Structure formats: C-alpha cells, structure tokens
Amino acid sequence: MNRKRLHLLIFLVCLLAVFLAVPAMAEEEASPDVSASLEEIQTNINIVWTCVAAFLVFFMQAGFAMVESGFTRAKNSVNILMKNLMDFSVGTIAFFLVGFGLMFGKSNGLFGTTLFGLSGVETGGGWNWTFLIFQTVFAATAATIVSGAMAERTKFVGYLVYSFVISLFIYPIFGSWAWGGLLDGGGWLEKMGFLDFAGSTVVHSVGGWLALAGAIVLGPRIGKYGPDKKPQAIPGHNIPIAALGVFILWFGWFGFNPGSTTTGDSSIGYIAVTTNLSAAAGAVAAMMTAWIILKKPDASMTLNGALAGLVAITAPCDGVSPMASIIIGTVGGILVVLSVLFIDYVLKIDDPVGAVSVHGVCGLWGTLSCGLFNMESGLFYGGGLKQLGVQAVGAGTAFVWAFGLGVALFFIISKTIGLRVTPEEELKGLDIGEHGMEAYPGFQIFSTM
Numbered sequence: 001m002n003r004k005r006l007h008l009l010i011f012l013v014c015l016l017a018v019f020l021a022v023p024a025m026a027e028e029e030a031s032p033d034v035s036a037s038l039e040e041i042q043t044n045i046n047i048v049w050t051c052v053a054a055f056l057v058f059f060m061q062a063g064f065a066m067v068e069s070g071f072t073r074a075k076n077s078v079n080i081l082m083k084n085l086m087d088f089s090v091g092t093i094a095f096f097l098v099g100f101g102l103m104f105g106k107s108n109g110l111f112g113t114t115l116f117g118l119s120g121v122e123t124g125g126g127w128n129w130t131f132l133i134f135q136t137v138f139a140a141t142a143a144t145i146v147s148g149a150m151a152e153r154t155k156f157v158g159y160l161v162y163s164f165v166i167s168l169f170i171y172p173i174f175g176s177w178a179w180g181g182l183l184d185g186g187g188w189l190e191k192m193g194f195l196d197f198a199g200s201t202v203v204h205s206v207g208g209w210l211a212l213a214g215a216i217v218l219g220p221r222i223g224k225y226g227p228d229k230k231p232q233a234i235p236g237h238n239i240p241i242a243a244l245g246v247f248i249l250w251f252g253w254f255g256f257n258p259g260s261t262t263t264g265d266s267s268i269g270y271i272a273v274t275t276n277l278s279a280a281a282g283a284v285a286a287m288m289t290a291w292i293i294l295k296k297p298d299a300s301m302t303l304n305g306a307l308a309g310l311v312a313i314t315a316p317c318d319g320v321s322p323m324a325s326i327i328i329g330t331v332g333g334i335l336v337v338l339s340v341l342f343i344d345y346v347l348k349i350d351d352p353v354g355a356v357s358v359h360g361v362c363g364l365w366g367t368l369s370c371g372l373f374n375m376e377s378g379l380f381y382g383g384g385l386k387q388l389g390v391q392a393v394g395a396g397t398a399f400v401w402a403f404g405l406g407v408a409l410f411f412i413i414s415k416t417i418g419l420r421v422t423p424e425e426e427l428k429g430l431d432i433g434e435h436g437m438e439a440y441p442g443f444q445i446f447s448t449m
C-alpha cells in the first residue's frame with residue numbers, strides 16, 4: 001500500500017506540474033497575438049467613438065440653423081437654412097482638398113505641406129480617414145459661426161466665397177499652430193504649451209472674430225439704429241425653434257468635447273460631466289444677469305448663456321475640476337449678457353444672434369480659464385502665471401489672425417462681387433430676393449420695416 005500511495009503521489013505531482021506548465025507555455029506563445037488583438041480592438045473602439053462624436057458634431061449644423069433662423073425674421077429663413085447647408089458643403093470640399101493638409105500635414109514651421117486630398121493615404125482604412133471626418137465637422141463649425149452675425153443682409157454669393165476661404169486656409173493655418181501635432185504636423189503654439197483641448201479658441205474664437213469683422217464691414221440692418229443712434233429691437237420670429245436649436249447644440253457638444261479625446265476610454269465620462277455642468281451654470285448665470293439688468297428673465301439671453309457655458313468649457317474641459325467648470329460656466333453666462341449689451345449699445349455693431357459674444361468673447365474667457373483652473377499648470381493650483389501668459393498669447397494671436405484677415409477678406413468681397421444686398425431686397429427679405437421663394441408662403445406681410 002505504501003508503494004502504491006507513493007506511485008499515486010508521484011503521478012499527482014507530475015500531473016500538477018503539467019497543468020501548471022501548459023498554461024504558462026501557452027501564455028508565452030500567445031502573448032504577442034493577444035497583445036496585437038487587444039491593440040486592434042482598442043484601435044477599432046477609438047475609430048467607432050471618434051466617428052460617433054463626429055456625427056454628433058455634424059448634427060450641430062441643424063442646431064446652428066435653428067438658432068439663427070429663430071432669432072431672426074421669418075422673411076430670411078430660407079436664406080439662413082441655405083447658408084448653413086452650403087457652408088458645410090463648400091467647406092467640406094475646401095477642407096478635404098487643402099485645409100486638412102495645411103492643418104495636419106508635415107509642417108514647414110508655419111503650416112502643413114502634405115496630406116492634401118489625403119494624398120498618399122491608403123483608401124482601405126486607417127486612422128487618417130476617421131480623423132479627417134472628425135476635423136471636417138470642426139472646420140464647418142468655425143465657418144457657420146460667422147453666419148449669425150451677418151444674418152439678414154448678406155449676399156448669398158458673397159457668403160459662399162468667404163465660407164470657402166475660411167475652410168480653405170484661415171481656420172486651418174491657425175489650427176496648425178495649435179493642433180498640428182495631433183497628426184503629422186507641429187505648431188509653434190502647441191510647442192509653447194498652449195492648451196485648447198476642443199477649440200474654445202481654435203474653433204469658436206476664430207469663428208467669433210471673423211464674425212465681428214463681417215458685422216463691421218457689413219454695417220447694421222436697416223432700422224436697427226434709430227436717428228438717435230439707440231438700438232431698436234428686431235425680435236426673432238420663432239423662439240421655440242431657437243430653443244430647440246440650443247438643445248441640439250448642447251446635445252452635439254457631447255461629441256464636440258468628449259469626442260476630442262479621439263480615444264474610447266474613461267476620460268469621456270469625466271469630460272461630459274464638466275461640459276454639462278458649465279452649460280447649466282452658464283444658463284443660470286445668464287438668466288439671473290438678464291433678470292437684474294433687463295428686469296425680466298429674458299429667454300434669448302438665457303439660451304445664449306447655455307451656449308456661452310459650452311463654448312467656455314471647450315478649452316479646459318479635460319483638465320479642470322467639476323467645481324471649476326461651474327465657475328467657468330457662470331462667468332461665461334454673465335459675460336455673454338454684458339457683451340451683447342456692450343456690442344449693441346456702445347460699439348453699435350449689429351449682431352442679430354449674439355455670435356461674437358457667445359463664440360468670440362466666451363471662447364477667449366474659456367481659453368484664459370485654462371491658465372487659472374487647469375489642475376496641472378493653472379494659477380490656482382500653484383502653476384504661477386506662465387500658463388496664463390501662454391494662453392493669452394494664443395488667444396491674442398487668434399484675434400489678430402482671424403479679425404485681421406476677416407476684415408481684409410470681407411472688404412475685398414464687398415468691393416468685387418458684393419457683400420451686402422440692396423435695401424429693397426433687405427426690406428422684402430432675402431428669401432425672395434436671393435432665392436425666389438418663402439419659408440412660410442402666404443404668412444408674410446410685406447412692409448418697409
């Protein structure tokens with residue numbers, strides 16, 4: 001019995017050794033394949049998430065169209081819808097052919113010199129195609145911001161030209177300075193340490209300062225300022241549509257900010273939280289500010305407050321605490337009301353939807369807030385003034401670049417093909433004058449005002 005037990009014990013030990021050795025050998029042999037499979041899965045997750053985010057940002061075009069048409073008069077609705085359709089269409093082509101290469105191709109120090117039309121990139125797949133569609137919808141956002149500030153008096157052909165030029169090189173070249181390193185390039189601003197995670201400056205302030213230039217060159221709408229130079233209210237025709245547009249934009253921003261990770265990981269949820277908190281705080285702060293100044297909780301100001309919070313958090317959304325995001329949104333909501341009133345009453349610049357205030361001013365604030373609240377380098381986290389200074393350089397460069405080129409571009413258009421419609425077309429409405437149709441047939445009553 002002892003010998004049998006000894007043999008059984010030896011057998012069990014050998015069997016155990018085999019069971020322990022085989023998995024270890026299998027793991028050793030399969031490790032490279034497993035690693036490759038996991039890497040492929042992560043790559044595909046990144047592609048899927050980035051595409052979903054791009055589709056959400058594309059849907060923001062509908063939001064912009066609804067906000068702009070709702071905040072303006074019924075007689076210009078077709079024109080506004082056409083502008084929002086065509087700035088995306090012509091911008092997509094311009095960005096594909098030239099803009100993407102200028103922004104993300106191998107840099108000569110100032111802009112990219114490769115990837116025009118994605119030349120040399122394999123057509124069967126790969127990350128570059130996903131990155132292209134994601135960046136295309138961002139470029140379209142920068143272009144469509146301009147539309148609101150120039151609404152109700154711009155010639156359609158002039159609008160097509162400047163939308164094409166913005167997407168062709170104005171937006172991409174500045175983008176290459178701040179974001180070129182996301183692909184093959186590398187810009188001087190990002191080398192300085194400039195922070196703009198999802199585009200408070202690259203997208204929104206660039207679009208806002210171009211909008212300011214366009215509104216100045218165009219001049220105000222007929223009847224906006226009376227003989228005493230005081231602004232006259234020109235109410236929008238459909239606040240419910242504008243409100244729906246804001247909700248769509250808020251929804252799309254969950255692709256705009258979290259999607260800028262371009263990676264399917266846990267940071268998506270965190271960025272969604274900071275984005276949402278800032279938007280909510282912006283809406284509350286704008287409502288309260290308008291209530292104090294205007295004596296009523298003005299709906300249009302409150303809606304713009306939500307957008308102000310979203311624009312402001314776009315740059316710092318990945319690197320600030322939830323409490324900081326509430327502060328950033330609150331300041332944005334207050335700023336947008338004060339800015340709209342200042343631009344209207346003091347500067348006498350006619351911006352029908354508040355695009356300059358929402359995107360230009362609040363984009364500037366959001367960019368500077370990185371230097372204050374970023375948890376790694378912000379002033380309030382022991383980082384000193386260095387980050388704030390870098391942020392100021394980037395934001396100032398964006399203003400000089402976009403506003404300067406914008407004034408030149410709109411002036412050239414006005415002196416060549418024309419930028420503004422005739423007074424008769426403006427009074428009757430651009431739907432009829434520019435497109436030969438009405439958004440609401442039989443609804444409109446024509447008058448001189």
